[in-house]
Amino acid sequence: MDPTTKGGAVLDDIEIHVRVKISALWVSVMFCYIYADYFGLYQPGALQGMLAGRMGPLGATTQAVLLGTSLMMAIPSVMVFLSLALPPDLNRWMNIVLGAVYTLIIVITAPGSWAFYVFFGAVEVALTALIVWYAWTWPRQEAA
Secondary structure, rough: OOOOOOOOOOOOOOOOOOOHHHHHHHHHHHHHHHHHHHHOOOOOHHHHHHHOOEHHOOOOOOHHHHHHHHHHHHHHHHHHHHHHOOOHHHHHHHHHHHHHHHHHHHHOOOOOOOOOHHHHHHHHHHHHHHHHHHHHHOOOOOOO
């Protein structure tokens, strides 16, 4: 018996547009970022470091560091919407470039971290790689 059937009826399925898939992947990436950072607060000394004005490997917490970190996190957040709204050519290239950049950021920052952070990093790499792959293989249609 076909695993997609139950009682002889085929399960309903629709084609999900690549824009929606990419947007959902950016949402998933953001959830992983949030949870990894949240769980990081439970590492011994993390809160004490924050109270002392230190931001992990970035050193002193300054306005410039916080602005840079905010910019880095705002881009994936905005890509959730832009993946749905941008024209296809620009959309495709922005997702290829930004997906690759964020994959590289994760690969650079995760090694040497606690196991939970490495786990989230691996999931994030898979998700951002899928963003690049879906954008790279974006279906084409014949011009009218």
